[in-house]
Structures are given as structure tokens and as C-alpha cells.
Amino acid sequence: MELAHLQRLMEDTYGERDRARGVAAAVAWLAEEVGELAQAARKGGPHERTHEIGDVLAWVATLANLLGVDLEEAAARYAHGCPKCGAVPCRC
Amino acid sequence: MELAHLQRLMEDTYGERDRARGVAAAVAWLAEEVGELAQAARKGGPHERTHEIGDVLAWVATLANLLGVDLEEAAARYAHGCPKCGAVPCRC
Numbered sequence: 001m002e003l004a005h006l007q008r009l010m011e012d013t014y015g016e017r018d019r020a021r022g023v024a025a026a027v028a029w030l031a032e033e034v035g036e037l038a039q040a041a042r043k044g045g046p047h048e049r050t051h052e053i054g055d056v057l058a059w060v061a062t063l064a065n066l067l068g069v070d071l072e073e074a075a076a077r078y079a080h081g082c083p084k085c086g087a088v089p090c091r092c
Numbered sequence: 093m094e095l096a097h098l099q100r101l102m103e104d105t106y107g108e109r110d111r112a113r114g115v116a117a118a119v120a121w122l123a124e125e126v127g128e129l130a131q132a133a134r135k136g137g138p139h140e141r142t143h144e145i146g147d148v149l150a151w152v153a154t155l156a157n158l159l160g161v162d163l164e165e166a167a168a169r170y171a172h173g174c175p176k177c178g179a180v181p182c183r184c
Contacts, residue, residue, distance in 0.1 A: 001094065001095050001164055001167050001168070001171065002093065002094055002095075003093050003094075003095065003098070003149075006095070006167050006170070009170050009171065010170065012180050012181065013170065013173055013174055013180050013181055013182050014174070014181065014182055015181070016181060017181070017182065023133050023134075024133075024134075026133075027129075027130045027133055027134075030126060030129075031126060031130070034122060034123060034126050037119075037122075037155070038119045038123070041115050041116075041118075041119055041155065041159060042115075042116075042119075046160065046161070049159045049160075049161050050161050050162070050165055050166045050169075051166075051169065053152060053155070053156050053159070053161045053163065053166040054166035054167055054168075054169040054170065055169075056152055057095075057149075057152060057163070057166060057167055058167075058169075058170050060145065060148055060149060060152065063129070063133065063145070064145050067133060067141045067145070068138065068141075069138070069141050069142050069145045070142070071145065071149070072093055073142055074142045074143075074145040074146035074149060075093050075098050075146055075149050075150075076093070076146075077142075077143065077146040077147075077150075078098070078101050078102065078105065078146065078149075078150050079093065079101065081105055082105055082106070087105075088104050088105050089104065089105055089106065089107070089108060089109070090105050090106055090109065
């Protein structure tokens with residue numbers, strides 16, 4: 001799935017409601033989902049880990065929508081190796 | 093960019109080092125980057141917001157690599173509307 005497609009899916013599915021709740025609510029939801037992912041990483045199984053990674057991705061895409069950030073542009077920072085040293089693998 | 097490509101980029105660029113540091117370190121880095129994104133959402137400009145969204149995406153992809161999670165499979169949870177109600181837009 002393209003990042004742009006994920007971003008559009010989130011807009012179509014939740015955009016109107018997300019805009020009504022606002023940016024601070026989306027940040028809080030993202031933090032909650034990162035907490036659930038942390039727990040799944042510590043003691044979850046494969047299904048739970050995949051589920052929580054998906055939820056975190058969804059909230060990152062939602063927050064990008066609310067902030068007017070293009071996920072493709074954001075990910076492009078890593079498209080040519082480490083953004084700091086430019087190497088693959090990173091040599092920082 | 094495909095999610096699978098982002099995941100591979102992170103593996104190629106940081107995989108060896110990430111495995112040496114382990115899952116808990118990646119969870120801590122992700123939490124740190126989410127904090128930076130929260131700050132950028134509150135008072136940052138467009139460049140900073142895009143930068144921080146990119147860093148959070150990168151750490152989600154890294155954590156997926158360490159946990160053996162396929163980002164494409166994780167995102168597929170949202171491919172057909174809300175995973176809970178199945179509707180677009182969500183009617184939960």
C-alpha cells in the first residue's frame with residue numbers, strides 16, 4: 001500500500017470526525033496507541049503486534065491529515081539512506 | 093512510497109544496529125519521536141511537522157522489523173473502511 005493511499009483511506013474513513021475532535025485529541029489517541037504497541041511488543045503475540053502497528057500507522061496518517069502533512073514527503077526523508085550521514089547502512 | 097519499501101529502507105539503513113539495541117530501545121526511541129511530533133503539532137511549522145511525522149514513521153517501521161511485523165499486513169486492517177463497523181465513513 002502506498003503511503004498516500006493510507007492517508008486517503010484515513011481521510012475518507014475518519015476525516016470529518018477527526019477534524020471535529022481536533023489535533024490535540026489525535027495526539028492523545030496516537031500516544032494511547034503507542035502505549036498499546038509498547039505492551040504488545042513486551043508481551044503480545046504476532047496478531048496483537050500487527051494489530052497495534054496498524055493502529056499506530058492509522059493515527060500517524062490521521063495526524064498528518066490534520067496537520068496538512070504529506071506522508072510521502074515525510075517518508076522521503078529516509079528514501080536515500082540515513083538523513084544525517086547519507087549512508088546505507090547508516091554510519092553515524 | 094509503498095509501506096513495504098519503507099520497511100526495507102529502514103532494514104537496510106539501520107537494521108543491524110537496531111537488532112543490536114533491541115526492542116525496548118526501539119520502543120523508547122518511538123516514544124521520544126512521538127513526543128517531538130506532539131511538540132511540532134502544538135507549536136511547529138510545516139517543515140518541522142513533516143520532519144517529525146517522517147521520524148515517527150521510520151521508528152514504526154523499525155519496530156515492525158524488530159517484531160517481525162509486515163507493515164502492509166498491518167495497514168490492511170484499514171483497507172476496507174473502519175475495522176470495527178466496516179463503513180466509509182466510519183459509523184461507529
